[in-house]
Amino acid sequence: MTRLDDARTAAREYLKLMIGDAWPEWRTCYSTDGTEMPSGIAPVCPDEGHEEDDGTVYNCCPEPVLEVETYPLAEYLVALLNSDRPGGAE
Template identity: 40%
Template sequence: MSDSLAKARADVAEILRQDTGTDRPKWRVTLTDSESLTGLAPVCTGERSDALHQIPDYPGGPIRDEDGVYGCCPWPQIETYSEPVAAYLVALLNADVEQASGGAA
């Protein structure tokens, strides 16, 4: 790993720890104002996320909304304006998390 990547990872770890409670959060693609899966954010682990991540008026009954972003969701929340770019960045970030945690690269 390059020195610049190690420094960037360490610098961001503290910010992520403050926002998510961990320095290596998993990431997910999110539904944005464009009504497309063009955003990305850390996986929400808020205490009330089960209650808040819900579409109450979904046909056939309430369901959990895995793609939405709610008040309990941590930052950063990033809009890419591109579904392929969002998916790629999530894959890169999750691979980096796994490598930094000692898993397979």
């Protein structure tokens, strides 16, 4: 097992416990008020009332919401995490 395999397995087990989905789709989000661009990442919200292009975090949104400080890094991490989902590689 590589370091990536180990980290992936541990993260999947954690996510399965935390939100019931080991392979959530991720999105960028506004984890901090007042930033011009979304600088955090969170699982895509399954709530029907939450518009897909609304980057705000509400009570309906699943955890974890992770602050990564910058929009380019948030975009990169979302792309990496989503491409690592089953069938998600582009």
